[in-house]
């Protein structure tokens with residue numbers, strides 16, 4: 001990871017190396033925290049803009065509400081902090097932004113009502129999450145032995161720190177087995193999402209993605225659905241079974257970090273042409289155009305930092 005100059009901690013810009021917490025920080029022990037993953041891109045006019053900043057910050061506040069943490073900052077304050085952080089770090093070539101709401105030091109035990117709620121925002125340069133080659137040629141997925149934590153036993157719609165144990169176990173299993181990424185099913189056996197991204201497939205020219213019942217409400221998924229609709233591609237949200245994926249014409253993942261990453265193989269079955277399919281490529285190009293400020297219809301989703 002490439003260090004930046006500052007990390008925003010509870011309203012102050014702290015130098016990267018001094019951004020530390022006590023070992024008795026509540027979240028370290030019991031796992032109640034909420035994160036975001038937001039991205040800024042260099043735009044076509046040479047500036048830099050954060051994509052869908054408001055949506056990400058709102059989801060952070062929503063996640064914290066679901067997980068019973070009162071964030072001591074408003075949406076506007078958190079948005080301004082993210083802009084300032086990128087400016088002060090001179091991250092004008094683009095960056096990944098990681099806001100974190102966590103329970104701090106001072107209270108132990110599970111009942112967290114009196115634990116302080118702290119907020120940090122970090123940002124750093126981060127390349128393609130699933131690799132540049134993955135973006136061009138596609139990645140290999142393994143259907144996970146882990147079930148995506150069901151809504152009956154977790155806060156599945158929250159981007160909660162605790163949810164990432166499930167994702168981590170699935171990712172580790174997949175990578176150790178020689179794959180790039182894991183695809184998790186819900187407790188009914190239907191496809192839910194990947195460890196950190198949403199799933200799409202193309203069959204007979206239609207774009208199909210599972211409902212958000214057992215997934216994070218993904219911001220990139222919505223952007224891709226909007227772009228597909230703009231192109232006149234029919235989009236269907238319905239349950240998807242494992243064997244249906246094996247015979248898909250195309251498949252891809254979406255996420256702020258994953259962007260639009262084609263899937264070329266699932267569980268030793270080659271998907272479609274075994275590389276990036278034509279609809280995937282169109283949507284991927286359209287997505288990168290949007291985040292780079294090339295599509296005037298989506299400019300309102302960009303927050304320029306310079």
Ligand SMILES: Cc1ncc(COP(=O)(O)O)c(C=O)c1O
Pocket residue numbers: 037167193194195196197198215216217218219220221254255256257
């Ligand atoms: C579990 C999970 N699902 C889906 C996504 C995609 O969400 P978004 O497009 O909002 O980044 C992410 C990434 O944030 C994730 O961690």
